[in-house]
Amino acid sequence: MKILALILSSLLVFASAFAAEAKPNFLIIYADDLGYGDVSTYHASDCHTPNIDKLAAEGMLFPNMRANCTVCSPSRAALLTGRYPDRVGVPGVIRTNPEDSWGYLAPGIPTIGNELKKAGYHTAVIGKWHLGLESPNTPNERGFDLFHGFLGDMMDSYTTHLRQGHNYMRRNAEEIDPKGHATDIFADWAKDYFRERAKEKKPFFLYLAFNAPHFPIEPPEEWVAKVKARAPQLDEHRALNVALVEHLDNRVGQVLAVLKELGLEQNTVVAFSSDNGGSLPHSQNNDPWRDGKTSHYDGGLRVPFIVRWPGHIKAGSRSDYTGLNFDLFPTFLELAGLKPSPKLDAVSLVPILNSGKLDAAQRDLYFVRREGGPAYGGRSYEAIIRGEWKLMQNTPYSPLELYNLKNDPQEKTNLMGKAPKVFKELSTALRMHVQIGGATPWQKPEAE
Numbered sequence: 001m002k003i004l005a006l007i008l009s010s011l012l013v014f015a016s017a018f019a020a021e022a023k024p025n026f027l028i029i030y031a032d033d034l035g036y037g038d039v040s041t042y043h044a045s046d047c048h049t050p051n052i053d054k055l056a057a058e059g060m061l062f063p064n065m066r067a068n069c070t071v072c073s074p075s076r077a078a079l080l081t082g083r084y085p086d087r088v089g090v091p092g093v094i095r096t097n098p099e100d101s102w103g104y105l106a107p108g109i110p111t112i113g114n115e116l117k118k119a120g121y122h123t124a125v126i127g128k129w130h131l132g133l134e135s136p137n138t139p140n141e142r143g144f145d146l147f148h149g150f151l152g153d154m155m156d157s158y159t160t161h162l163r164q165g166h167n168y169m170r171r172n173a174e175e176i177d178p179k180g181h182a183t184d185i186f187a188d189w190a191k192d193y194f195r196e197r198a199k200e201k202k203p204f205f206l207y208l209a210f211n212a213p214h215f216p217i218e219p220p221e222e223w224v225a226k227v228k229a230r231a232p233q234l235d236e237h238r239a240l241n242v243a244l245v246e247h248l249d250n251r252v253g254q255v256l257a258v259l260k261e262l263g264l265e266q267n268t269v270v271a272f273s274s275d276n277g278g279s280l281p282h283s284q285n286n287d288p289w290r291d292g293k294t295s296h297y298d299g300g301l302r303v304p305f306i307v308r309w310p311g312h313i314k315a316g317s318r319s320d321y322t323g324l325n326f327d328l329f330p331t332f333l334e335l336a337g338l339k340p341s342p343k344l345d346a347v348s349l350v351p352i353l354n355s356g357k358l359d360a361a362q363r364d365l366y367f368v369r370r371e372g373g374p375a376y377g378g379r380s381y382e383a384i385i386r387g388e389w390k391l392m393q394n395t396p397y398s399p400l401e402l403y404n405l406k407n408d409p410q411e412k413t414n415l416m417g418k419a420p421k422v423f424k425e426l427s428t429a430l431r432m433h434v435q436i437g438g439a440t441p442w443q444k445p446e447a448e
Contacts, residue, residue, distance in 0.1 A: 025268040026205040026332045029252060032128060032214040033293055035278025037285030038245050039304040046231055047242045051253030055272055059308025060317045067276045068324050070293060070300040070369055073103050073130050075275040080111045082329030082346040084366055086437030091380055092370035094131060095153050096163055102370045104444045105137045112329050113143025116205045119336040124193055125149060127186040127209035140172055147172055148189045155211060158182045158218045181220055183212045187251035191258040198262040212248040215282045219243035237283040266310050273325050274303040290411045296367060296383035296392040297411050307353060319352050324365060362387060366433045384430045391426040
């Protein structure tokens with residue numbers, strides 16, 4: 001019996017040592033147009049997100065993080081490359097209509113999928129891709145072993161999954177036609193992926209990109225009924241949006257529950273965020289920040305941001321660090337034992353997650369968006385944040401605006417003309433960012 005006890009004890013020590021050395025799994029849950037004010041962990045809201053709130057309670061909540069852009073494709077390009085979007089050829093939205101597409105993911109730029117594969121990871125994208133419809137910019141060609149999702153920009157309906165009559169649903173290169181609400185489908189595929197990975201010893205990275213709560217605002221009827229029964233005072237548009245977000249929150253909870261059931265929770269770093277702020281015309285909420293999607297005011301940029309890693313990140317912790325979504329790129333690489341490239345614009349959050357502070361020089365936060373139509377003319381507009389100051393514009397034709405975010409977080413008082421030294425410094429820095437971004441083409445090169 002003593003010998004058996006010694007053997008068991010030795011095995012437990014070995015297992016513990018192996019677990020301590022095992023590389024963590026990574027999961028990014030990325031919402032689409034989820035407003036800061038529609039996540040109830042930040043403040044009281046008519047929208048209830050208990051599962052996202054629970055994730056925050058079990059990990060670290062960041063109230064000062066921003067998306068890399070005010071719209072979809074550039075934010076996603078930055079997240080998956082760790083570089084500002086114009087530096088990887090995606091300053092604007094990649095659309096299914098070529099004449100209205102304003103980006104092309106640059107060949108040769110490694111994605112987080114490419115990098116993590118070097119460390120032995122299985123890599124996957126489930127959900128919305130939005131970085132290219134065809135070769136060479138499909139997910140399997142850009143570093144991901146598995147793609148199970150939607151290639152396009154948006155669905156005309158959550159239940160038909162078509163975009164202008166075209167089917168962009170794929171499992172790798174195969175066209176598929178799944179049935180059901182897209183939020184349910186993507187959640188179910190994520191759960192299936194975890195079940196597959198639980199059978200393997202290889203660590204994994206999953207980028208789970210929901211298309212909710214992007215318009216069209218189409219929640220399942222049972223979720224609309226729940227919201228209207230609880231909050232009959234809400235107008236129809238707001239009730240529909242709340243129902244769509246709460247349905248998303250429920251499916252996030254289901255995904256995380258399966259992760260736990262399979263014994264994967266303890267060694268999986270989970271990050272939750274959104275690609276940009278909520279759309280005000282669709283009754284989404286970005287309180288307390290000004291404006292929303294497409295805008296360089298903070299309502300378009302501030303997003304929910306949560307990181308959880310049981311046993312490593314203190315539960316219920318909070319960081320006031322001011323950063324960007326793409327900081328997850330070098331963070332995950334460092335945690336996987338890789339050395340992030342010095343060419344990245346993103347900064348690793350590992351020191352912060354270890355309950356410390358980031359000992360790094362202050363950096364600029366740079367934002368760019370290129371867009372078509374009469375309001376934009378195919379041109380870009382930019383913003384830059386340096387410390388407490390923000391210089392920005394919201395169309396290529398509008399004048400620059402200057403705000404002190406420390407004294408005026410709601411961006412109500414334009415200080416242009418009242419702080420000339422600050423303006424000179426920020427405008428010089430902004431020109432340099434624009435110049436660097438201009439070196440990367442943002443349209444597909446013509447065939448020779």
